[in-house]
Amino acid sequence: MRVKIAFLFFCLVAAAHAQSSIHTQAGTRIWNIHAGKMSYVIGVDEENVLQSLYWGPTIEDSYQWPTPHSQPERASFDLPINTTPLEYAGWGAGLFTEPALKVTSASGDRSMVLHFESADIEDKRLHIVLRDVHSIRVHLYYEPYPEGILGRSSRIENSGATPVQVEQASSATWSLPSGRKYEVSWLTGQWGAEWQLHREAMQPGVRVLESRRGSTSHQANPWFAIGQIDETTEHSGPVWFGELAWSGSWRMTIEETSLHLLRVTGGYNPFDFTYTLLPGKTLETPVFYGGYTADGQGEASRILHRFQLGKILPHHPSPAPRPIVYNSWEATEFGVNEKGQTALADKAAKLGVERFVVDDGWFGERNSDKAGLGDWTVNPKKFPHGLKPLIDHVHSLGMSFGLWVEPEMVNPDSNLYRQHPEWVMQFPGRQGTLARNQLVLNLARDDVKEFTFRWLDKLLRENDIAFLKWDYNRNWSEPGWEDEATESGLEHDGQKAIYVRYVQNLYEILARLKANHPELEIESCSGGGGRTDLGILRYTDEVWPSDNTDALDRLRIQEGFTHAYAPQTMAAWVTDVPNFLDRRSIPLQFRFFSAMQGALGIGGDLNRWSDEDLDSAKQLIAFYKTIRPIVANGNLYRLESPSDDDTKPVEYVTSGQTEAVVFAYLHAQHYGMTYGNVRLYGLSPTAMYRIEQFGTGMNRTAASVPGQILMTQGLPISLRGEFDSTAFRIVRVP
Numbered sequence: 001m002r003v004k005i006a007f008l009f010f011c012l013v014a015a016a017h018a019q020s021s022i023h024t025q026a027g028t029r030i031w032n033i034h035a036g037k038m039s040y041v042i043g044v045d046e047e048n049v050l051q052s053l054y055w056g057p058t059i060e061d062s063y064q065w066p067t068p069h070s071q072p073e074r075a076s077f078d079l080p081i082n083t084t085p086l087e088y089a090g091w092g093a094g095l096f097t098e099p100a101l102k103v104t105s106a107s108g109d110r111s112m113v114l115h116f117e118s119a120d121i122e123d124k125r126l127h128i129v130l131r132d133v134h135s136i137r138v139h140l141y142y143e144p145y146p147e148g149i150l151g152r153s154s155r156i157e158n159s160g161a162t163p164v165q166v167e168q169a170s171s172a173t174w175s176l177p178s179g180r181k182y183e184v185s186w187l188t189g190q191w192g193a194e195w196q197l198h199r200e201a202m203q204p205g206v207r208v209l210e211s212r213r214g215s216t217s218h219q220a221n222p223w224f225a226i227g228q229i230d231e232t233t234e235h236s237g238p239v240w241f242g243e244l245a246w247s248g249s250w251r252m253t254i255e256e257t258s259l260h261l262l263r264v265t266g267g268y269n270p271f272d273f274t275y276t277l278l279p280g281k282t283l284e285t286p287v288f289y290g291g292y293t294a295d296g297q298g299e300a301s302r303i304l305h306r307f308q309l310g311k312i313l314p315h316h317p318s319p320a321p322r323p324i325v326y327n328s329w330e331a332t333e334f335g336v337n338e339k340g341q342t343a344l345a346d347k348a349a350k351l352g353v354e355r356f357v358v359d360d361g362w363f364g365e366r367n368s369d370k371a372g373l374g375d376w377t378v379n380p381k382k383f384p385h386g387l388k389p390l391i392d393h394v395h396s397l398g399m400s401f402g403l404w405v406e407p408e409m410v411n412p413d414s415n416l417y418r419q420h421p422e423w424v425m426q427f428p429g430r431q432g433t434l435a436r437n438q439l440v441l442n443l444a445r446d447d448v449k450e451f452t453f454r455w456l457d458k459l460l461r462e463n464d465i466a467f468l469k470w471d472y473n474r475n476w477s478e479p480g481w482e483d484e485a486t487e488s489g490l491e492h493d494g495q496k497a498i499y500v501r502y503v504q505n506l507y508e509i510l511a512r513l514k515a516n517h518p519e520l521e522i523e524s525c526s527g528g529g530g531r532t533d534l535g536i537l538r539y540t541d542e543v544w545p546s547d548n549t550d551a552l553d554r555l556r557i558q559e560g561f562t563h564a565y566a567p568q569t570m571a572a573w574v575t576d577v578p579n580f581l582d583r584r585s586i587p588l589q590f591r592f593f594s595a596m597q598g599a600l601g602i603g604g605d606l607n608r609w610s611d612e613d614l615d616s617a618k619q620l621i622a623f624y625k626t627i628r629p630i631v632a633n634g635n636l637y638r639l640e641s642p643s644d645d646d647t648k649p650v651e652y653v654t655s656g657q658t659e660a661v662v663f664a665y666l667h668a669q670h671y672g673m674t675y676g677n678v679r680l681y682g683l684s685p686t687a688m689y690r691i692e693q694f695g696t697g698m699n700r701t702a703a704s705v706p707g708q709i710l711m712t713q714g715l716p717i718s719l720r721g722e723f724d725s726t727a728f729r730i731v732r733v734p
């Protein structure tokens with residue numbers, strides 16, 4: 001009998017769904033949600049409690065799920081509430097695992113026991129309502145996407161007559177199948193060293209990933225991927241993964257309970273958090289997206305990439321590949337002026353650059369990071385005739401124009417601060433803590449929100465600006481405000497609602513700017529990659545992953561980045577050597593091939609580039625333009641280096657398997673070995689492919705090779721010495 005059940009299960013799993021749908025099992029309170037090749041099943045048990053039943057490969061709707069039962073207690077110390085995979089648990093009634101929700105009611109009752117109330121499917125979204133006796137309703141939303149992603153969020157509603165304090169509010173808890181040995185991957189970092197990938201076997205206990213900093217942070221990114229030990233590799237095996245769409249303080253708790261149940265709970269960071277819910281009010285949580293694949297870590301990333309392009313980015317479902325940007329920050333820092341920028345624009349245009357961006361220093365008394373932030377009028381000494389002459393000149397060269405802004409910050413030495421000292425985040429009677437000589441404006445206040453929107457909107461109306469580099473160069477230190485008499489309603493939600501209101505207002509400003517200026521493109525930058533998440537990416541077209549532009553460090557940074565985010569969103573510049581951070585000198589071609597992994601830009605001082613370098617750069621940019629659509633929209637494969645080198649080759653393949661591009665890098669040759677064969681992925685085994693190798697001063701086409709050979713024997717690559725690099729364009733022969 002056991003064998004039969006196992007066989008039936010296999011058949012049901014094997015038939016994969018390519019679309020998304022929600023199926024209510026007839027006569028039951030069980031829902032089978034399909035997203036691409038993934039199914040997610042929940043059901044209400046005989047105690048009227050919502051349980052997680054399944055998260056994995058597709059299960060056909062023909063399978064009749066039995067009514068779920070709560071699990072038996074484990075002695076008197078672990079009641080069924082701890083042994084049963086609850087879908088969304090309130091803290092109370094003896095729950096000792098991570099709760100999704102913790103609320104204190106006006107009476108002082110601090111427990112929350114949620115029972116099923118109703119369910120309906122509205123506009124391709126499953127909406128489930130749970131309810132506690134104290135008239136707290138929790139609305140759970142499930143929105144499946146054909147890319148293989150399920151979006152989950154919650155809305156906490158106070159339907160009682162007295163206010164309650166929400167102390168912990170998660171978007172979702174994800175439960176993984178029990179009885180397996182898991183390893184978890186996550187990303188951490190710091191300024192200049194973001195996107196460091198970690199992988200570790202799960203043991204009973206909790207791994208907390210979080211930011212308490214008010215924004216997404218360099219410290220950790222709201223992404224996780226969980227594979228199975230000894231089964232999951234880059235190219236095969238099961239992976240359960242997720243990403244939280246929130247640009248404020250967040251937390252993910254990856255917990256293997258002492259009873260070996262693995263759950264991931266994520267949402268608002270409960271640290272220093274309380275949200276007062278008045279009667280009739282609600283609190284919405286961010287969307288926590290999750291996915292599953294049977295095809296390894298690489299495919300988990302590709303699912304996320306396709307989903308971001310198809311459903312998240314402002315110009316989804318087909319955002320155009322990013323233009324090639326020139327930015328002089330590393331060359332001039334604050335010393336921008338009309339003459340210097342015009343000269344650089346002339347040089348950039350000759351290379352084939354498509355967008356010219358003026359960075360920090362164009363406004364107010366902004367000659368260093370000590371003053372001027374907040375005074376968003378053009379500095380008349382640097383740009384005596386305003387920005388228009390430069391913008392017109394940039395346009396006459398065939399490039400679009402972009403501008404740096406940092407709207408959420410203020411220097412105390414600024415007119416804005418002198419006029420509105422009450423607009424910064426602060427605690428009454430306490431001196432604000434400076435970072436980079438700046439304070440954070442309290443965007444949670446509606447007056448600050450309106451001011452910020454208005455000056456940005458005016459700037460965009462008065463100037464032909466195609467792109468804003470939106471920077472954010474510090475974290476929070478005193479997350480409060482002096483006077484509660486604002487019109488924002490914060491006095492009702494409580495001071496700590498700042499963690500929610502600030503980010504909501506930031507999103508509102510971005511949405512209104514996008515509505516008024518539909519062609520506007522924005523980069524999310526936070527001293528590098530400190531604000532990269534699916535929340536901000538709904539409004540921003542790209543991110544700046546790191547201020548570290550050393551081409552070698554960048555390979556590791558970019559590899560980590562692609563685990564969670566699409567190459568198209570990854571801005572990458574070629575800058576000068578020796579690099580400002582590591583003092584390393586890397587040849588120009590290597591720097592270009594490193595930056596070509598994402599949205600290529602140039603960030604060096606072109607006045608110092610030799611004619612030879614300028615000529616090489618021109619060739620490399622022309623090559624990039626031929627492969628850019630493959631990088632931007634193709635499927636990314638992180639390949640294995642055949643040598644012991646610390647760099648990894650990468651491959652991008654178009655969805656029709658007609659074209660691919662491969663980049664390979666050598667940090668240092670050892671023992672006279674010349675690299676070796678790199679095994680490719682994602683090609684059609686039966687098709688023939690022409691191999692075109694590209695390098696500066698070199699353009700070689702080899703005989704055609706079957707895809708099968710490239711994917712088994714591999715592509716032979718010879719790299720020598722130090723910092724050697726190469727690129728291949730691989731074209732299917734008709």
Ligand code: DGJ
Binds near residue numbers: 547
């Ligand atoms: C930090 C950014 O990451 C840099 O690229 C540059 O824009 C500076 N801020 C400007 O202050």
